[in-house]
Amino acid sequence: xxxxxxxxxxxxxxxxxxxxxxxxxxxxxxxxxxxxxxxxxxxxxxxxxxxxxxxxxxxxxxxxxxxxxxxxxxxxxxxxxxxxxxxxxxxxxxxxxxxxxxxxxxxxxxxxxxxxxxxxxxxxxxxxxxxxxxxxxxxxxxxxxxxxxxxxxxxxxxxxxxxxxxxxxxxxxxxxxxxxxxxxxxxxxxxxxxxxxxxxxxxxxxxxxxxxxxxxxxxxxxxxxxxxxxxxxxxxxxxxxxxxxxxxxxxxxxxxxx
Amino acid sequence: xxxxxxxxxxxxxxxxxxxxxxxxxxxxxxxxxxxxxxxxxxxxxxxxxxxxxxxxxxxxxxxxxxxxxxxxxxxxxxxxxxxxxxxxxxxxxxxxxxxxxxxxxxxxxxxxxxxxxxxxxxxxxxxxxxxxxxxxxxxxxxxxxxxxxxxxxxxxxxxxxxxxxxxxxxxxxxxxxxxxxxxxxxxxxxxxxxxxxxxxxxxxxxxxxxxxxxxxxxxxxxxxxxxxxxxxxxxxx
Numbered sequence: 001x002x003x004x005x006x007x008x009x010x011x012x013x014x015x016x017x018x019x020x021x022x023x024x025x026x027x028x029x030x031x032x033x034x035x036x037x038x039x040x041x042x043x044x045x046x047x048x049x050x051x052x053x054x055x056x057x058x059x060x061x062x063x064x065x066x067x068x069x070x071x072x073x074x075x076x077x078x079x080x081x082x083x084x085x086x087x088x089x090x091x092x093x094x095x096x097x098x099x100x101x102x103x104x105x106x107x108x109x110x111x112x113x114x115x116x117x118x119x120x121x122x123x124x125x126x127x128x129x130x131x132x133x134x135x136x137x138x139x140x141x142x143x144x145x146x147x148x149x150x151x152x153x154x155x156x157x158x159x160x161x162x163x164x165x166x167x168x169x170x171x172x173x174x175x176x177x178x179x180x181x182x183x184x185x186x187x188x189x190x191x192x193x194x195x196x197x198x199x200x201x202x203x204x205x206x207x208x209x210x211x212x213x214x215x216x217x218x219x220x221x222x223x224x225x226x227x228x229x230x231x232x233x234x235x236x237x238x239x240x241x242x243x244x245x246x247x248x249x250x251x252x253x254x255x256x257x258x
Numbered sequence: 259x260x261x262x263x264x265x266x267x268x269x270x271x272x273x274x275x276x277x278x279x280x281x282x283x284x285x286x287x288x289x290x291x292x293x294x295x296x297x298x299x300x301x302x303x304x305x306x307x308x309x310x311x312x313x314x315x316x317x318x319x320x321x322x323x324x325x326x327x328x329x330x331x332x333x334x335x336x337x338x339x340x341x342x343x344x345x346x347x348x349x350x351x352x353x354x355x356x357x358x359x360x361x362x363x364x365x366x367x368x369x370x371x372x373x374x375x376x377x378x379x380x381x382x383x384x385x386x387x388x389x390x391x392x393x394x395x396x397x398x399x400x401x402x403x404x405x406x407x408x409x410x411x412x413x414x415x416x417x418x419x420x421x422x423x424x425x426x427x428x429x430x431x432x433x434x435x436x437x438x439x440x441x442x443x444x445x446x447x448x449x450x451x452x453x454x455x456x457x458x459x460x461x462x463x464x465x466x467x468x469x470x471x472x473x474x475x476x477x478x479x480x481x482x483x484x485x486x487x488x489x490x491x492x493x494x495x
C-alpha cells in the first residue's frame with residue numbers, strides 16, 4: 001500500500017507511526033464498515049500510545065452505552081469496559097465531550113468507587129478517556145488503559161484525539177450535512193456486526209480447534225492482510241463462501257491445524 | 259437492549275393482544291409500533307428465509323402489506339437495503355430517494371406513503387427478516403421513536419426465533435442481552451455451529467435449549483462450551 005513514498009524532507013518519520021494511520025485512512029476513503037475502522041483504531045492506540053489495552057464504547061441509540069471494540073476480546077476486559085459505561089472517566093468524557101485523564105486510578109476512589117476498584121483489580125493504574133465527537137455531539141469514547149502510572153505528552157494526547165476522530169468518521173460515512181442522523185443507523189449496524197464477527201470467530205475456533213483469542217487473531221490478521229472488512233469476512237465465513245481452512249492455512253499466526 | 263425500555267414495550271405488546279401464539283405476538287408488535295412510534299402510521303413484519311419467497315407474516319394495515327410486496331417484487335427499497343446492509347435504513351422523505359429506489363418510491367407515493375423506516379430482524383449472523391414502519395407524512399424518526407422501534411425489532415426477532423425453535427417464551431423474555439457480557443454467548447454459538455455442522459441460527463437454538471433443560475444461565479453454558487467442558491453431542495436436539 002505504501003509504494004508511493006513522500007519525496008523530500010521527511011526522513012525521520014517512523015514507519016510504525018505512518019503504517020497504522022495509513023491503514024485507517026485507506027479504509028475511510030474506500031468502502032468500509034464502522035467495526036473495521038474501530039478495530040484498527042484500538043490497535044493503533046495501543047501501539048502508538050503505549051497503552052496495554054484499549055476499548056471503544058458507543059452511545060447505543062436504544063439507550064445506554066455499549067462496548068463496540070476492544071484490543072483484546074477476552075471476557076475480563078469486555079466486562080471491565082462495560083463497567084466503565086456506568087461511572088468513571090469514560091462516561092464522564094462521553095457526557096462532557098472532553099478528554100478525561102486519570103493518572104492514578106487509586107486517587108479516584110472517593111469520586112468513582114466502583115470504577116476505581118474494578119480498574120485496580122484488573123491491574124490498571126492509568127486510564128485515559130477520549131471523546132468521539134461528531135457535529136458538536138459526543139457519539140462514544142475510546143479508553144486507553146495503562147498498567148503503570150503514565151502521563152501522556154501533549155503530542156500523544158493530540159495523536160490520541162486524532163485517532164479517536166478517525167473512529168468517529170468511520171461511524172458516519174455519509175459526508176453530507178445529515179451525517180449526524182446517519183450515526184444511529186451506523187451505530188446499530190456496527191453493534192450487530194460485532195455480534196456477527198463473534199459468531200464467525202467462534203465458528204473459526206470450533207472448526208480449527210483454536211481458543212477464541214487465537215481465532216480472533218487469525219481472523220483479524222486475515223482481514224488485514226487481505227484488506228477485507230471484518231463484517232464482510234464474518235459474512236463470508238458464516239455463509240460458507242469462505243471455509244475456515246481457507247483462513248487457517250493462510251495465516252502464519254498459529255501452527256497449521258490438523 | 260435497554261431493560262426498562264423493553265419491559266415498557268412488552269407491556270404495550272401484551273395490551274395489543276399478544277397471547278401464547280407467536281403469530282399474535284408479531285401482529286401485536288406491528289400494532290405497538292404504530293401506537294408508540296409517532297412517525298409510523300403502519301407497520302409490517304416480513305420474513306426472508308434464504309432462497310425462499312419472502313412472506314409478510316403480520317401487518318397493522320393492508321397498505322403496509324402491499325408496500326412490502328412491492329419492495330420484494332421490484333427488489334429494491336429500504337427493507338431490501340436493510341437486509342443487505344445488516345442495519346436499519348431510515349428514509350424520512352421518500353420523494354428525495356427516487357434515485358435510490360425509483361420503482362419502489364413511485365409505487366409508495368401512489369399509496370400515499372411519505373416515509374419508510376426498515377429494521378432488520380437479526381442477531382449477528384442470524385437474519386430472519388425485516389420490521390418496516392411506514393408514515394403518511396414526511397417526518398423523521400426522533401431519538402425516542404428510533405430507540406423504541408429498534409427494541410421492538412429485537413423483541414420481534416426473539417419471538418420469531420422462539421417460534422422457529424418452539425421453546426418456552428418465558429426464557430426469551432429473560433434474554434435481554436447486555437452486549438458486553440453477552441459476547442461469549444455469540445462466540446460459543448459460532449463454535450457450536452462449527453462443531454455440530456449446523457447453522458448459526460440452529461446452534462443458538464440448541465445452546466438455549468440446553469441451558470433451559472439443565473436450568474443454568476446461558477452465559478455459564480457458553481463459558482463451558484468455549485472451554486470444551488461440554489461435549490458437543492450434549493447439544494443434540
